[in-house]
Amino acid sequence: MTATLSEATRQRDLIAAVGRSLFDRGLTPGATGNISVRLGDGSTLMTPTNVALGDLDPARLSHLDADGTHLSGDRPTKEAFLHRCMYCERPGDHAVVHLHCTHAVGVSILRDVDAGDVLPPLTAYYAMRVGRLPMVPYYPPGDADLARAVQAVAGRHHAVLLANHGPVVSGRDLKTAQFAIEELEETARLFLMLAGHALRPLTEEQAAALRPAPGAAP
Incomplete structure (x- = not known):
């Protein structure tokens, strides 16, 4: 399947809008965090390196082919491998959001948590x-062992917390991934x-x- 021009344009605009929303609400500071969307032809649109999510230019988003080769746009985030790890193990997902949101990062620094399931199910959502x-x-950041660690769990979980770093969440589309990572951050805030x-x-x-089946996104 090929990605149509209109599909790519819509997704570029959506990435910029979601990035602005996340940034304006303080969910990822400075030039941290990154977003990607996998298009119908298997290529990926991704936020560039060293750009705040509130300052994204849709026309300058990084475009990578299915093998991760940079095709056009600005240089992609150095954390592109996190997105590729999720897509490789989750063929039904088409968006990934990674944030350095304060409360989720705070939980990732706690010593006595269950690494197999960090947060209790405080709410139905x-x-x-x-x-x-x-x-x-x-x-x-950028260590190949981190990529392997994420890939080892991504087939069973669409949300992963990186120790002393932050969450990575995939979804069937960008709004699904956005809402899931926002719910994760709110639950981390409640937990703390x-x-x-x-x-x-x-x-x-x-x-x-209520939970999605293992390997399935909500």
Whole structure:
């Protein structure tokens, strides 16, 4: 399938609009965070390196072919490999969002969390939009071992938390991925805000009835 010009134009405009929304609400500071969309021909539109998500120019987004070769636009984010890892393991997903959002990053720094499922299902929407959230160990940005660590869990989970770094979330389209990562950040905020209080999360049975099936995006 080929990507039509109108499809690419719509997705470019949507990436810029979503980036502006995330940036304006303080969900990723400075020039951090990145967004990508996989087009119908298998190529990918991606936010460039060293550009704040609030300052994206749709015409200058990086365009990469299905093998990750840079075709046009500005130089892609150095974290492009995170997006490729998700797409490789999740053929039904067509968008990835990676943020350095404050509360999710805060949770990623905590010592005594369950690395297999970092956040409890505090709300129904978290269970539906995120499901389970594994955390991969810390690696320096750009380290090939980080790519392998993400790829090892991406087939079963569309949301991953990078230790001392931030979340990576894929979805069937960009709005789905956006809403899921926003729900993740809000749940991380609640989790930190309620620290020291007795919690009443959803039961395992209640959460299981809402979570997407392993390997499926919501």
